[in-house]
Amino acid sequence: MVVTKLAYTYIAKRRYWRFRRAGIDAALPGQPGEPEFHIKYAELLALSKSKPPEHDRASFRWLVERFEGSAEFKHLAASTQLDYSKTLRIIEDELGDEPFAITTRGMIKLVRDSMASTPRKAHKFIQTVSVLYGYAASEDLVPDGFNPAAKIKKLKAKVKPYIAWSEPEIALFLSKAAAHVITPVMLALYTGQRREDVVSMDWEDYQGTIIRVRQSKTGEPLEIACHPILRKHLAGRKTTFGGPIARAANGRPYTVNSLSQALRRACADIDGMPNRTMHGLRYAAAARLEAAGCTAGQCSSVLGHRTYQMAMKYMTQRRDSEAAIRKMGA
Template sequence: MVRTDLPYVYCNSKKLAGSRYKDYWRFRRDGVDIALPGAPGDPAFHARYSELMTRADHLAQVEANRGADRHSFSFLCNRYLASTEFAALALKTQDDYRRTIEARLLPVLGPERYDAIGRASVKAVRDATARKHSPRTAHKVKQMVSRLYSWAEEEDLLPDSFVNPAGGIRKIKAKSKPIEVWSIEEIRLFLAHCAPWLKTVTLLALYTGQRREDLVTMDWSAIQGDIVRVRQNKTGEPLDIPCHPELAKHLKKVRTKFGGAVIRDSKGKPMTADALSYEIHQAVRKIEGMPHRSLHGLRYAAAAMLEEAGCSVIEITSIIGHRTYQMAIKYARQRRDAEAAMRRVGLHG
């Protein structure tokens, strides 16, 4: 039997069209009041409930032991991780923030007084992270410290004269690794030799131009007629993308009556973004004559195809995003210019 009397859980009922009602379940404890997915009995409901209870219990323990710990950096981090602001973040963002705090910051700064940490300490942690991992990971350290102290200021946990210790710290410049744009010939070669399920991935990436996180969360219910509806994970923006005839033809062929995730692996299971990138990498590596190409390169190819079709910058960036458009066109134009130059050499040779 499914429990519906869980502590700190309550239900709101909303009247829908006709005489039907829909139940919305929520969690409320210690000032936190947020929605729960689904209903009691659903795995996602109980996973989220367990997470919220663990966080609330942790905060209660922190508050109970706030005596000697009250001014430590650990205290500040624990308060933030149990805050309403943190709970309101997307789950992926929560995981990223928690990982940075627990793996990079607490082992070094945990015992220190949070109101005595200065820029030199933050830079030392950032630089050590850059040496051991990457400039990108090191920058996350700086960003996380900045966010922690901004939140602490909002909560009146800092002296009035305190200056955010991450302020003014510049980002470490990393060597940029260019992402190769797939050519039409490379796309055709890949489609001719890849596993059938990867054709769906390739065509979706190419004709919607979406990030890998948006591809793996794409649901059959979002494909309605000649429109693909997407809510981007990174920006939260809803998009209505016209379905290219070739993509529409393929989706009609592979669509099932069961619904759910559009992209599924060879065993029919939904995938994570990392797993999808890995499978593309492995498939590319196995095809003779295929150069190294990434899933993100298909997103760049989408931008290049839209430009070649005569779309305006506004039209392209409405789907791809401005920065992705700039980088994609930079690499695509370089390739086209090089090919044009070699054709001229051939004509005058």
Template sequence: MGIRGINAKTKRLADGTTKTYYWAWKGGPALPGKPGDSAFMEAYNRAIRQKVRPPAGMLLSVLQGFQASSTWDDLAPRTQRDYVKIIKLIEKKFGDFPLSAMSDRRTRGIFMEWRDERAKASRRQADYGWQVLARILSWAHGRGLVSANPCEKGGRLYRGSRAENVWTDVDEEAFLASAPEHLHLPLILALWTGQRQGDLLRLTWQQYDGKVIRLQQSKTGMRVVIPVGAPLKAALDAKRGKIGPILRNSDGEPWTADGFRSSWRKACAAAGVVGVTFNDLRGTAVTRLAQVEASVPQIATITGHSLRDVNTIIDSHYLNRDPRMAEEAIRKLETRTKIPDRASD
């Protein structure tokens, strides 16, 4: 490449093509375009000017070391982008924090004060920042770079419930009646597979054989084989292709994550579907399977959740307390209960 220190990685995309990504150095900032482009060189030179070797014994060295590790390389690109935003905040607040203080009992309180301050704006984001810092310090502790992880087992501030955040039949019907046709298949796929948005956008025709869908979840590495129900099969077979991603935009091109999210939000607004997101379709799939009395292991086999997570979703987060379930339960109880004969009274 002619430029010292550049870190490059070539990846195969879902459509079979390859793309090379560049960073100023391993763990350094991403660079746009390719070597020789004006934007590329400008970003590279700016990164080099700003690069400062962190003093030994300070948290900044751990933050940079984590981003240069194989653990970082194993993270999904979206996760890396999300982590970078948090790491920048941690650098600004604690970059010069001494590693020798990690075993001091007061350090946990200092980090908790930072979390509490962020919680004034968003408890969810405060928890996420704590989670990122805890993971980095766990990585450092495992390598002997710090003597303790003061963020271990910090609990959560956010206790939001997803009990009402399920797609109802009315939501589904309204969306299908209003949304552009190319957004129908993503909805049906999500409801009948319970998979994450990213995995569905990457799903290719080669992973569907007419009977089942096979995929490896990007977040967990879990491999799932999902039998294709009749409504989903009809929707897939109507668009059956040979290669490349199944889900495509109105131009017939593979979706970008940002493009899909934007189009989905607009379609939901136009259909009057509020209070639920595409991510809620994963929990809705769990709910609907539970409502037809699928067992927890059966649900986990389809969605890729752990047994514990399925139970948690059903019990606390996603299970919409449908009055029909209560009605059916009483009817079942009636069939097992002998009704006293009052005729002789």
């Protein structure tokens, strides 16, 4: 008999099982009823019942533990908690036994500089250390304003631009790709949402004329009008068992990573199709909205201000280059 509810478990993003107790928040493999699930569950349950080690109350390790047990941390969205937790583990590894009340800016910069090859990781480290000091100040553990991570410059990263899909590329892909990859591409193209939000869309979110979305990045609920072409496609893909709309060839819901990999493989399998990304579909959606006469405000309300700006920068350059070539051929 499949167990549907076990103590200290919860479901993340409506499909991933996790265990949370006594400071432990870890993924569980598979589903209840499967052997590997219950083996891991038993290990985590036993670990959660063991007495945690005592940490020096002056150390970063103790501060991190206290922060993760705080109401402020628990009030954050599950995805935000997970994001913080990854960097908090790095802080424990790099600064765990250091006394946070006398740590200097130079010490923080040394750790940041050790991550120079991964600027994004370095920046998240600085951001999270600042959050820790903000929490410490609110608990009177350090004086107000004491934050050695403050004003440390962000390392510049080489930005790889996202390329908007062209209309010929869209037509080629939709005519050649398998249906299970076409569905998330259609969802992204006609709603303009991020891949994280595309894989989270459930059939219950689809109301025929609208699709309800709660953006993972902002937490904002949206109701996006469903284009007739998307409605027609979804009508042919509707399932009786519900759940996530976007599913792989094996019927399992896509994850963010598995969707990116599936799209990469699909592009590689189509002659004449360059490698394109899910984020490039957001730019393509922005271009279509702009071409349809939508105002900047209308576009930004769906896509976000920065995405619209970046998409228009790319599309303007492409239109100008096409106009220049036409003049040369005149």
